[in-house]
Amino acid sequence: MIRAALIGNPNVGKTEIFNRLTGLSQKVGNFPGVTVEKKAGMLVHRGREIEVVDLPGAYSLTAHAVDELVASDYIVLERPDVIVDIVDGINLERNLYLTLLLLEMDANLVVALNRWDMVAARGMEIDIEKLSELLGCPVVPTVAITGCGLEDLKDSIVDAAGQKRAKGQGAALNYGDDIEQLINKVEDVIKECTALNGRYPERWLAIKMLEGDERVMEQTRAILSSSQLADILSIIEAEEAAIK
Amino acid sequence: MSEYAENLSSALAQRRYERIASIVDAAVKKGRGEIFTLTDMLDQVFLNKHLGIPIFLTVLWTMFQFAFAVSEPFVVIIEKIFEMLGAWSGQAISDPHLASFVSLGIFGGLGSVLVFIPPIFGLFLALSVLEDSGYMARAAFVMDRFMYRLGLHGRSFIPLMIGFGCNVPAIMATRSMDSEKDRMITMLINPLISCSARLPVYVLIAGALFGAAYAGTAIFAVYALGIVLAVATALIFRRTLFRGEPSPFVLELPPYAVPDASSSILHMWSRGRMFLKKAGTIIFGMTIIVWFLSTHPWEETSGGQVIAESYIAWIGHAIEPVFQPFGWDWMAAVALLFGLVAKEVVVGTYGVLLGAEEAGLGEALVSQELFTPLTGFAFMAFVLIYVPCVATIGAIAKETNSWRWPAFALVYQTALAFIVSGVIIAAGRLVGLS
Amino acid sequence: MDKLSVKNGKWLGAYAFILGIGYCAAAIVEAAGKPDIFPGGLLSIGVLLVVSATYLMGVKGLISGRRDGISFLMGGLLLSVAVGGLYLLMAGADWLMYLLGEAEDFALLSEISPAIILLVIALPLVPTMRRLTSKMAW
Numbered sequence: 001m002i003r004a005a006l007i008g009n010p011n012v013g014k015t016e017i018f019n020r021l022t023g024l025s026q027k028v029g030n031f032p033g034v035t036v037e038k039k040a041g042m043l044v045h046r047g048r049e050i051e052v053v054d055l056p057g058a059y060s061l062t063a064h065a066v067d068e069l070v071a072s073d074y075i076v077l078e079r080p081d082v083i084v085d086i087v088d089g090i091n092l093e094r095n096l097y098l099t100l101l102l103l104e105m106d107a108n109l110v111v112a113l114n115r116w117d118m119v120a121a122r123g124m125e126i127d128i129e130k131l132s133e134l135l136g137c138p139v140v141p142t143v144a145i146t147g148c149g150l151e152d153l154k155d156s157i158v159d160a161a162g163q164k165r166a167k168g169q170g171a172a173l174n175y176g177d178d179i180e181q182l183i184n185k186v187e188d189v190i191k192e193c194t195a196l197n198g199r200y201p202e203r204w205l206a207i208k209m210l211e212g213d214e215r216v217m218e219q220t221r222a223i224l225s226s227s228q229l230a231d232i233l234s235i236i237e238a239e240e241a242a243i244k
Numbered sequence: 245m246s247e248y249a250e251n252l253s254s255a256l257a258q259r260r261y262e263r264i265a266s267i268v269d270a271a272v273k274k275g276r277g278e279i280f281t282l283t284d285m286l287d288q289v290f291l292n293k294h295l296g297i298p299i300f301l302t303v304l305w306t307m308f309q310f311a312f313a314v315s316e317p318f319v320v321i322i323e324k325i326f327e328m329l330g331a332w333s334g335q336a337i338s339d340p341h342l343a344s345f346v347s348l349g350i351f352g353g354l355g356s357v358l359v360f361i362p363p364i365f366g367l368f369l370a371l372s373v374l375e376d377s378g379y380m381a382r383a384a385f386v387m388d389r390f391m392y393r394l395g396l397h398g399r400s401f402i403p404l405m406i407g408f409g410c411n412v413p414a415i416m417a418t419r420s421m422d423s424e425k426d427r428m429i430t431m432l433i434n435p436l437i438s439c440s441a442r443l444p445v446y447v448l449i450a451g452a453l454f455g456a457a458y459a460g461t462a463i464f465a466v467y468a469l470g471i472v473l474a475v476a477t478a479l480i481f482r483r484t485l486f487r488g489e490p491s492p493f494v495l496e497l498p499p500y501a502v503p504d505a506s507s508s509i510l511h512m513w514s515r516g517r518m519f520l521k522k523a524g525t526i527i528f529g530m531t532i533i534v535w536f537l538s539t540h541p542w543e544e545t546s547g548g549q550v551i552a553e554s555y556i557a558w559i560g561h562a563i564e565p566v567f568q569p570f571g572w573d574w575m576a577a578v579a580l581l582f583g584l585v586a587k588e589v590v591v592g593t594y595g596v597l598l599g600a601e602e603a604g605l606g607e608a609l610v611s612q613e614l615f616t617p618l619t620g621f622a623f624m625a626f627v628l629i630y631v632p633c634v635a636t637i638g639a640i641a642k643e644t645n646s647w648r649w650p651a652f653a654l655v656y657q658t659a660l661a662f663i664v665s666g667v668i669i670a671a672g673r674l675v676g677l678s
Numbered sequence: 679m680d681k682l683s684v685k686n687g688k689w690l691g692a693y694a695f696i697l698g699i700g701y702c703a704a705a706i707v708e709a710a711g712k713p714d715i716f717p718g719g720l721l722s723i724g725v726l727l728v729v730s731a732t733y734l735m736g737v738k739g740l741i742s743g744r745r746d747g748i749s750f751l752m753g754g755l756l757l758s759v760a761v762g763g764l765y766l767l768m769a770g771a772d773w774l775m776y777l778l779g780e781a782e783d784f785a786l787l788s789e790i791s792p793a794i795i796l797l798v799i800a801l802p803l804v805p806t807m808r809r810l811t812s813k814m815a816w
Contacts, residue, residue, distance in 0.1 A: 011498040019510055028514070037416070066419060090499075092272065096264045118499065118816055122281070124272060131271040145504050175259045179252075211256060212249025240252060282816045288746050289732065289753030298728045302757065305721050306764050314767045317774035324778075464721070499816050 002050040002161040003078075007071055007102070008086030009095050010057035013114040016144035017086055018054045021154070036070045045154040048161075053080065059094070061101050062213065069215060075105055076200055081161045083107040084153070089119040089126065089141070099135065100173055106201040109137040110156045116141040116149065182239045183207060189232050195223045210236060283499040287382065296386035303379065307370040308467070312447075312460065315362035319447075322362070326355035344539050345532075348596055353531030356595030356605055357523055357588045360444040365516045367440055368409055372511035376503035380405065385497065394475050395482035397423060400430035404474070407437035409515060411632065415639040425486040429478050431640055432653055435632035436474040438467050440519065441587040445627045448591055452606035453620040466624045473629065473660070522586060522635070530585050531592040534578075538596055556597070570626070570669050571619035580626070586633050618672040622665040630661035687747070690806070691740035694733045694751050697758075697800055701730035704792030726793065729757045752807055755800055762797025769794070 006021075008014045018026070022041025031038045039054040055074055056067035075083060085102055087095040102109055111132075113119075119126060119141075132139040138156045142149035174180060186206040208216040209232060221229060290299055330351035337343035374380045380402060388398025399421045407414035414434050421427040438446075450462040537556035559581070560574030567577050575597050583590035591605075598608040609615060615623060632640065637650040644650075705726035733754040739747025769789040776784035 011496055016504070016507055019507055024510075026514075036419075092268050093261075093264055096267065097260060100260050100263065121814075121816065127271045127273060131267070134267045134270060145501060145507070173260065173263050175256065179255065179259065207256065210249075211253045236252075282811060282814050285745065285749040285811075285814075286753060286756075288749040292735075295728070295732060295735065295753075298724075299732070299753075299757070302725045302728045303760070305725055306760050309764055310767065314764075314771045317771050317778060317780075320775065320778050320780055501816060 002048055002082060002158065003053070003080045004050055004082040004084060004157055004161075005053045005055050005074060005078075005080040006084050006086060007055040007075075007098070008057060008112075008114075009059055009088060009091075009098060012057075012086050012088040012091075012095065013142075013144035014054065014057060014086045017084075017112060017114065017142065017150070017153075018052065020144065020147055020150055021052050031070045031074070036067055043154070046158050048158050050154075050157060050161075058098065060097060061105075072105075075102070075107060076204070081108060082110060082157050084110050084112055084157065086112045086114050089113045089115045090122065090124070092126075103136065104173065104201075104207060105204045108160055109135075110153070110160050111135065111137060111139045112149075112153055113139055113141045114144050117143045117146070178239075179210075182210065182236065185235050185239070186210065186232050189228055189235070190224075193224050193228055281499070283378075283497075286500055287497070290379065290382045291386060296382075297390065300383045300386055303374070303383070307367070307374070308464075310370055311363050311366035312463070315366045318362035319359050322359045326351050326359065330355065341542070345535060348539070349532055349535030353535055353592045353596040354523070354528050356448075357444055357527050357531075357592045360447070360588070360591075361516075361520075363443055363447070364440045364519055365512060367443075368515045369508065369512040371405070371409055372508045372515070373503045376501065376508050376511065378498045378500040381497050394479060396429070396475070396478050397421060397426035400426060403430055404434065404437055407434050407439060409440055410518065411435050411437065411439045411636045412639045413515070413518075415636065415643055418643065428644070428649070429481045429486055431643060432481065432649070432656075433474040433478050435636055435653065435657060436470050436477060436629065438470040438628055439587070441633065442627055444588050444591040445583075446624050448594070448606060449609065449615065449620045449624055452609040453615055453617050462621060462624070465621075466628055469625060469664075470628050473664070477656075477660075523588070526586050526634075527588050527592055530582055530589045531596060534582055534589075534593045534596045570622055570665055571616070572623060573614060575614065576623060580630070583627065584631055584634065586635065587627060590627055616677070618669065618677040622668040622672075625668055626661045626665045628661075629664055630658050632657065687740050687743040690751065690803075691737050691747065693803060694740055694747075694754065695737045697754065697796065698730045698732075698734035698737065700792075700796050700799065701726045701733065704796060705730065707792060725761060729754060729761060729796075732757055748807075748810060751803065752811075755803060755807060758797050758800045762793045762800075765791050765793040766797075 006014055006018055018039065018041070021043050025043070026039055026041035029038050029040070030036065036056055041052050043050045043052060053074070055071040058068040058071050061068050061072040061075075074080070083102060085099050085107075087099060099109070099111060113126070113128070113131075126141075128139050128141060138160065140149055140153045140156050142153055144150075175183070183203060183206045186209060187202045190202050190205055205216065205220070209220065224232075290296060292299075330347045332347075333351060334343055334347035337346060374383070383405070384398055384401040387401050391398055391401060400418065403414045403417040403421075405414075406417050411434050414437070415431050418427045418430045418434075421430065446463045446466055447459075450459040450466075454462045534556065537559070538554045540555055541553070556578055557574060560578040563577040563581060564574040567573075567580070575594070579590045579593040579597075582593050594609070595605060598605060598612070631637075631654050632650075637654065640650040640653060641647055705723045708723050708726065732750055736747045736750025736754065739745070739749075740751065741747070769791075772781065772789060773784050775781040
């Protein structure tokens, strides 16, 4: 069974897509430990069973809002086989932020470029192949309210599930030499810690620590030895001033 | 630690945006400029400084008219079906206990609540269409200016609107609010927004006591009362428990869209499904309890015919004194008592208590002279205000992570209910009504 | 979107004006018809006035050939459909009630309320609106 998760900014048509994919099979529950609603449903495509989980809509994945935390945790801990990022074609700049964050988490990503009809209606032209190449993942144009493009989307989901992402392929984003250097140094310390071994994507963890993400700091404090943690913090503090 | 974090976070974010800009630059060939769209045109009207709020009120009125008036014939159809089933099972089943259970407990009790599926689903459908069309966000925007002056945050508008359907998802919807104080206020006043569970009570009582001409007005008055109380309570909370200015309001306005019929229906169904589940479980369970209490002891009550001798009457008479000043009898007392679980049970209880009659529930209310228009209206107000139902209490407890606030809600709402009903009765008596 | 030619605008403006006055008249008729309208009846009158105001606010823009005139006309049409449609549904419900034996009679004439009549009058504008906005994006 393929485990897929849907994510995207609020109001981009994620619910419509979820409904079209799962129809009446959807069940509503809660994410464990929190009162955030969890919708899940099933779909069968090309003989494969696909479980689709609807993650809360989010602009970003910080520790500040419960919804974002739930989505982030699900991706990092549950490791779904495929993540479908629903992007609003007429609001690319705003939507791609989340996409970049997801790529950073080594998500096996498929981008659904929704509101394709509006893109055309506004006289915009988006080069799908180029976008796909730049992001490093498949991009499927869709029109959720009519269902157009959804068969292609289902194809993409099954195909993506078949090709596991190589680790680190998600680093579509190079932050610039100075930051990259810092990230690598932190990653080195993280890699030495056997307790963390493979649990989280190292690069993502490093970046989170750079951002001082409260949740991550709390969790790593429990796992890393105090000397390792001190090492990381001293590295960061040393280099931080140089970065602007 | 946080010193470095701030600097690095913003540096990282900036690099991300730079990268996005270059991606978009490379991939988007044409037409990235803003153009005037149909959405912009419609917003000229719906967000208009002068027309915005009146249009919203119009939409609101249309929504309620649709939910109540248009669903009426369907209510009647369901009512007739249950009446027939009740009568048939009363005759057809030989064992008197079972006959009573099925005809009175199930068809009488549960049935009296299920008849309200049409207006409840109608309301959910209307809310779904409003949301899917994109208008709901405009309504929130337009009401925000007004709500700000009342000490309410514009973002609380949508949770409050959802409250017209059911308070539980409405309270969960407050999660989208970032100011804790605004969120608490919204959660605490939410139960005052009349939910669909109270609808059956209003329709039953208003329909019976006020006649076709004024029933709608009476129901509207109760809804309006709820809104006024919610606003007043919010103002009081703002001044006392949760001091401070509401935070600024930023809301994303999605483009308008013609709501897709199947998706709105699915939307309506997923909300309505919760009501049906509740009906099948909690309400059904409670009406069975009520049935049992009103038909036992079996001999004394001759199988529920002589209600006055049953356990439920005993309970009712015990509580009755509390409600006597309002002119309500013991039946009202037990109905309110069981209504603590779910407000529909108020109707369900009457369904069982009066089900022994052949006539419909409304006529029974009138023929037995259980309420006058004044006491009936006060009763509707009481049901509107007193205690949030068990599910809502649970939702508040979950969302605030403590039992303090639900307990507070319970207490303040009950007190408010007594006060308001008291005022209504007193005012009515002063004017010479009985 | 087609440029609003002056001739076009004047005609649309007049149409909107008539509709605006029409809804106003309907509100007056409704008010006069009921002896004591307070408070529930106030709402149905208010609704008619709101629709009237929406049309009237577009008249000036339409005559001058401005885009906002079209906006108000569109808004007005949407409201006409919503309110008129509602009254149609209510008439249908009343008819069903009559069939079910719950109502004494079904007076077809009184069921065709002003709101429905005005909706019918407004409908011919819909194809015109579609044509004018056909090239636009949502």
